[in-house]
Amino acid sequence: MNLIFCVLWCCLCFGALADKVSFLKLVGVGKPNSVATARSLVIENKWFKQKLDHFNPTDTRTWKQRYHMNLEYYKHGGPIFLNIVGEEEMSHHWMTSGAWIEYAKKFNAMCFQLEHRYFGRSHPTDNLSTKNLMYLTVEQVLADLETFINTISNDYEQILLNSKWIVFGGSYSGSLAAWLRMKYPHLVHAAVSSSSPLMAKIDYQDYYMAIQDTISSYSPKCASSIIEATSTINGLLQTNDGVKYVDDKFETCSDMSIYNKKDKALLFNNLAVSVALIVQYNNDNKKKPKSSLSLEKLCDMMLDQSLGSPLERYVAVHKQLRSVNNKECTTINYQDSISALRKTSWNSQNGKLGIRQWMYLMCTEFGNFITSHNRNNLFGDTIPLNYFMGMCTDIFGKSFNINALAKAVKKTNMIHHDLKKKTSRIIYLHGSIDAWSTLGLLQPQTRDSVSIIIKGGSHCSDLYPSRSSDSPHLKKARKTVVYYLKKWLSED
Numbered sequence: 153m154n155l156i157f158c159v160l161w162c163c164l165c166f167g168a169l170a171d172k173v174s175f176l177k178l179v180g181v182g183k184p185n186s187v188a189t190a191r192s193l194v195i196e197n198k199w200f201k202q203k204l205d206h207f208n209p210t211d212t213r214t215w216k217q218r219y220h221m222n223l224e225y226y227k228h229g230g231p232i233f234l235n236i237v238g239e240e241e242m243s244h245h246w247m248t249s250g251a252w253i254e255y256a257k258k259f260n261a262m263c264f265q266l267e268h269r270y271f272g273r274s275h276p277t278d279n280l281s282t283k284n285l286m287y288l289t290v291e292q293v294l295a296d297l298e299t300f301i302n303t304i305s306n307d308y309e310q311i312l313l314n315s316k317w318i319v320f321g322g323s324y325s326g327s328l329a330a331w332l333r334m335k336y337p338h339l340v341h342a343a344v345s346s347s348s349p350l351m352a353k354i355d356y357q358d359y360y361m362a363i364q365d366t367i368s369s370y371s372p373k374c375a376s377s378i379i380e381a382t383s384t385i386n387g388l389l390q391t392n393d394g395v396k397y398v399d400d401k402f403e404t405c406s407d408m409s410i411y412n413k414k415d416k417a418l419l420f421n422n423l424a425v426s427v428a429l430i431v432q433y434n435n436d437n438k439k440k441p442k443s444s445l446s447l448e449k450l451c452d453m454m455l456d457q458s459l460g461s462p463l464e465r466y467v468a469v470h471k472q473l474r475s476v477n478n479k480e481c482t483t484i485n486y487q488d489s490i491s492a493l494r495k496t497s498w499n500s501q502n503g504k505l506g507i508r509q510w511m512y513l514m515c516t517e518f519g520n521f522i523t524s525h526n527r528n529n530l531f532g533d534t535i536p537l538n539y540f541m542g543m544c545t546d547i548f549g550k551s552f553n554i555n556a557l558a559k560a561v562k563k564t565n566m567i568h569h570d571l572k573k574k575t576s577r578i579i580y581l582h583g584s585i586d587a588w589s590t591l592g593l594l595q596p597q598t599r600d601s602v603s604i605i606i607k608g609g610s611h612c613s614d615l616y617p618s619r620s621s622d623s624p625h626l627k628k629a630r631k632t633v634v635y636y637l638k639k640w641l642s643e644d
């Protein structure tokens with residue numbers, strides 16, 4: 153089953169999921185659009201013995217965590233760079249390309265990246281049962297990183313002497329980079345945190361509002377024709393004939409029922425996510441399918457009267473998006489989607505892609521559910537919070553509800569508050585058109601941290617390999633990163 157669930161979240165930065173997959177989550181990093189390098193360098197998988205539970209001394213269970221290492225740019229006395237991988241499979245492409253590799257060459261750094269527990273091939277438990285997922289917490293992840301840094305430092309003591317560790321991350325893993333620097337300042341010398349949503353909100357309605365702002369400022373008419381299309385669909389879904397029409401136009405994978413609110417919310421969510429993804433990764437240097445849409449192309453189509461009414465134009469946009477993403481039909485069956493997300497095998501589709509695991513993190517740590525419940529917005533009042541909270545309960549069980557989540561979110565936000573006051577040697581980068589940026593730290597209140605807002609920049613745009621066509625703002629941001637790394641590396 154092909155799900156488009158959700159999860160407009162951080163999987164929009166580093167990662168390595170197949171292109172088709174990055175479509176599922178509004179977060180993460182994907183792969184860099186690497187220039188074909190005829191290099192002989194082979195990045196091999198290495199495995200690190202990691203504790204399952206860092207906080208229970210009597211639990212001695214261990215598992216194997218995957219990491220990559222590249223010594224090619226290292227020169228004696230250089231620092232150690234660690235790329236923190238987030239909620240996706242680790243890709244070897246990031247070991248030879250991306251902005252951090254360009255910095256590594258400048259600073260003669262030794263490079264590592266560590267795969268996140270429960271994602272890719274780093275499997276801490278036999279399966280993904282809800283009980284086993286209890287070890288999937290941000291605290292455990294940070295402790296994995298701490299253990300990794302300590303162990304590598306000891307293993308390579310002779311070569312490394314007292315080399316300084318700099319950590320990198322984008323989107324969710326950008327948050328991990330900042331949290332790691334704050335929690336273990338004696339181990340981590342500095343952090344580069346790109347597009348990190350450090351604050352948590354259960355109901356993140358700002359996301360689609362930011363998408364709307366971006367589209368509106370490009371073309372107000374483009375935004376209003378999407379609003380009109382959404383509202384027309386909403387109207388159609390009130391009658392049986394209308395429902396049939398929508399099924400037909402959007403090539404839904406199964407027939408929708410007029411009474412099924414959840415199927416309708418799933419349809420609207422899927423349509424909204426695929427439009428949002430165009431904006432989120434607009435014009436960056438991420439690896440994408442050749443025919444993928446840009447904001448310009450989206451709006452060209454939404455304004456093209458030869459395609460028919462705004463609804464017809466919206467239908468054409470989604471037809472093209474399905475074709476780009478190799479999707480035969482539009483997923484609308486909520487119950488099937490939930491059944492697929494309840495599967496606990498590592499080999500289930502959602503397990504392989506990390507969707508079940510990411511959903512678990514959203515339901516237990518951050519929320520950040522991307523809702524739309526205002527009639528005048530791009531996607532109208534079609535994606536309520538209870539749709540997502542219902543998913544948490546339906547997938548994981550009754551105790552995964554809004555009350556439990558509210559407590560966790562409060563904790564995340566206390567950490568965010570501390571970070572703001574005490575942040576040190578962290579560079580935060582944000583794109584001005586990134587809908588996640590309102591959750592980031594835009595104004596650190598200390599002297600030795602900086603926040604850079606890249607004009608016109610999208611989610612994590614600074615992470616991808618540099619191109620001559622990069623905007624002057626992006627070029628300048630990367631220079632600023634180099635400036636601060638140089639400054640901070642000269643400090644003890």
Ligand SMILES: *[C@@H]1O[C@H](CO)[C@@H](O)[C@H](O)[C@H]1NC(C)=O
Binds near residue numbers: 280
């Ligand atoms: C999942 O793994 C646990 C052990 O970690 C085992 O007890 C349980 O039966 C497994 N569940 C399934 C559905 O295989």
